Amino acid sequence: MESIIQTQNLTKIYSGKVAVNRLNLSINKGEVFGLLGPNGAGKTTTILMLLGLTEPFEGSAQICGMNCTRHPVGVKQIVGYLPDNVGFYPDMTGRQNLRFTGRLNGLEGPLLEERIEMLLQRVGMTKDADRKAGTYSRGMKQRLGVADVLMKDPQIIIMDEPTLGIDPEGMRELLDLISQLSKKDGRTLLISSHQLYQVQQICDRVGIFVNGSLVACGRIEELGRQIEKESSYILELEIDSLNQEVWEDFGRMEGVKNITEENGRIVIESERDLRPAVTQYFGQNGSTILHMHQKGADLDEIYRRYFEKAGQSDESIRMEKKKRKSFSVLFRKKRETAVPKRDGNTEG
Numbered sequence: 001m002e003s004i005i006q007t008q009n010l011t012k013i014y015s016g017k018v019a020v021n022r023l024n025l026s027i028n029k030g031e032v033f034g035l036l037g038p039n040g041a042g043k044t045t046t047i048l049m050l051l052g053l054t055e056p057f058e059g060s061a062q063i064c065g066m067n068c069t070r071h072p073v074g075v076k077q078i079v080g081y082l083p084d085n086v087g088f089y090p091d092m093t094g095r096q097n098l099r100f101t102g103r104l105n106g107l108e109g110p111l112l113e114e115r116i117e118m119l120l121q122r123v124g125m126t127k128d129a130d131r132k133a134g135t136y137s138r139g140m141k142q143r144l145g146v147a148d149v150l151m152k153d154p155q156i157i158i159m160d161e162p163t164l165g166i167d168p169e170g171m172r173e174l175l176d177l178i179s180q181l182s183k184k185d186g187r188t189l190l191i192s193s194h195q196l197y198q199v200q201q202i203c204d205r206v207g208i209f210v211n212g213s214l215v216a217c218g219r220i221e222e223l224g225r226q227i228e229k230e231s232s233y234i235l236e237l238e239i240d241s242l243n244q245e246v247w248e249d250f251g252r253m254e255g256v257k258n259i260t261e262e263n264g265r266i267v268i269e270s271e272r273d274l275r276p277a278v279t280q281y282f283g284q285n286g287s288t289i290l291h292m293h294q295k296g297a298d299l300d301e302i303y304r305r306y307f308e309k310a311g312q313s314d315e316s317i318r319m320e321k322k323k324r325k326s327f328s329v330l331f332r333k334k335r336e337t338a339v340p341k342r343d344g345n346t347e348g
């Protein structure tokens with residue numbers, strides 16, 4: 001693996017507030033790296049330091065061996081940058097905007113026109129190329145933005161929140177397009193985003209950024225395994241016939257620490273992987289498993305855990321906790337309502 005972007009203790013402080021804290025990153029040639037984190041985590045500041053647009057307080061960054069602060073022009077020659085709000089001249093057409101960028105990059109004549117045609121086609125904008133850019137939707141602007149970045153044929157592309165404000169269909173198209181830039185062309189991509197689910201699909205590795213610090217970095221599966229090692233296993237289960245006996249049997253299973261119910265599904269927290277035991281149990285019991293999912297391997301869960309670890313309070317986490325009822329309360333309730341007393345009432 002050839003490392004193409006590196007940072008060493010990269011730090012930025014704005015008026016006493018640490019925006020990026022001793023960041024150590026290494027991004028390999030040809031990979032799609034997702035820099036993920038909530039608003040204000042320090043993603044844009046990191047990108048600006050990589051592009052040499054703002055100076056670090058401490059530490060350094062290199063792209064293809066060039067120091068980003070000392071050689072910003074050299075860096076710009078090999079890096080394409082798609083900001084979160086791409087600016088085009090609104091009174092010029094998409095094609096004219098691309099022509100303008102092409103000329104700034106030294107392209108002229110048939111070579112320039114061929115490149116424009118090829119890129120418009122690649123990003124699916126041929127049909128709308130002669131409309132004024134001011135009339136484009138956000139998704140169209142982003143696609144034209146990708147074409148604009150590709151005008152200078154960069155080895156490395158940095159995108160800041162590329163999917164922000166785009167509808168699901170446009171998002172899918174844009175992510176496919178971004179993925180192709182790495183898989184088909186062999187370019188290196190650094191994508192910053194807070195849209196975890198969407199962006200993780202195309203990332204080879206992710207870095208999770210919280211409060212200016214990188215709290216986790218690696219392949220999604222690796223981070224999932226790490227989380228599993230550090231904490232309990234969480235198994236989410238839905239079956240066709242949940243009854244008192246099942247609750248009691250689960251409560252007795254070896255390693256089970258807690259059972260809750262969440263949106264009609266049983267959530268079992270345990271010290272070990274219960275999937276084999278649960279599958280065997282239902283095989284004998286005759287119930288059908290409608291859904292079984294071991295939490296920990298998806299990015300949302302990984303992110304949530306690291307986010308919690310970093311001491312953040314997140315509204316979605318609080319809401320989720322509120323929704324959960326403790327097993328003991330639920331168990332008591334079920335006993336109260338489900339088990340008939342000999343006198344015909346329910347047993348407490």
Ligand SMILES: Nc1ncnc2c1ncn2[C@@H]1O[C@H](COP(=O)(O)OP(=O)(O)OP(=O)(O)O)[C@@H](O)[C@H]1O
Binds near residue numbers: 014039042046194
């Ligand atoms: N020019 C600036 N002056 C002062 N503080 C700044 C400046 N730029 C960013 N910050 C602060 O630095 C921190 C990191 O901001 P940054 O924009 O890098 O985060 P981000 O992860 O990109 O967030 P977002 O997704 O909202 O853009 C925030 O607390 C922000 O308020």
